[in-house]
Amino acid sequence: MSQRFIADVGGTNIRLALVENGRISLIKKYLCTEFDTIADAILFFQNECTDTGFTEGCIGIACPVNNDLVKMTNHTWEFSKSALQTQLGLDALHVINDFTAVAHSLPTLNHNQVIAVGQGKAKDKGNIAVFGPGTGLGVEHLTWTSKGWQTLDGEGGHVDFAPTDENGLIVWQYLQNKFGRASAEEVLSGRGIVNIYNALAEAKGMEKQFSDPADISENAINNSDQLCVETAQQFCRVMGSFAGNLALNLCTTGGVFIGGGIVSKLGKFFVNSDFRAYFEAKGDFKEYVKDIPTYVIDEPDHGLLGALAFLLQQSKRTIEDE
Incomplete structure (x- = not known):
């Protein structure tokens, strides 16, 4: 019996799932830092969730995937697609960008x-x-x-990040001074929230009390710190x-x-x-x-759903080509 898997790999977590009868049947979530390689994570999932080896898989991963060598942008994992397919003993392995999967x-x-x-x-x-x-x-x-x-x-x-208001200009100048370039990711990400917070704090001469994006967001939601509120507002703008x-x-x-x-x-x-x-x-x-x-x-498994849709689409094309 053929067994297929799908994976949604971000800079922090890897979510893995079994595919049975064209549907997701089991989902497991692990921290990427728990494994030295992506192969270790997939094999751990395989041993934990099935008695048979996988025959096909689709991985949505947060980095460019144009070449055989895949190197994550916000994590240390890197691998050869062909070598990973061989190591896992797969008949087919599809590696797509994580937002290709989301799409x-x-x-x-x-x-x-x-x-x-x-x-x-x-x-x-x-x-x-x-x-x-x-x-x-x-x-x-x-x-x-x-x-x-x-x-x-x-x-x-x-x-490039393009500011559209006064606070945006403050953030742009902060990033320009810090990195020599202001990119969208340095504003619209977890660390981007911290960058906005630090930029506004420095411009206003205020003490920086928080360095974790979750703390900044929580204080904004609770309306318990005005600088955090202003940071989250700018993030949304x-x-x-x-x-x-x-x-x-x-x-x-x-x-x-x-x-x-x-x-x-x-x-x-x-x-x-x-x-x-x-x-x-x-x-x-x-x-x-x-x-x-x-x-x-508002669907926590949308990355996996996309990897599944891509996997099924590829399987359909293979059948049509035969």
């Missing part, structure tokens, strides 16, 4: 798995964008073709501007989706923030984006 999940989500933020209604088979602030910043676009949904890969999280840029890039009438753990933890703070106002603040092109919907993905 493939979007057409499978229903209204109970997303939260709409602001106005707009998605057009059937309209272009889609998705991004997610987490350990890093993943970005992907999705477009409909004669062969079904096709992702447009890239590294959109590493584009930058996110809105960035999302609006993605909408302009590819006329995403199918919607702009937001994944990653940070936004879901912000919850109502994000929904009630200036995100949507900054999304629509595109000058003469406000009318172009105002009817484009924006959604927060």
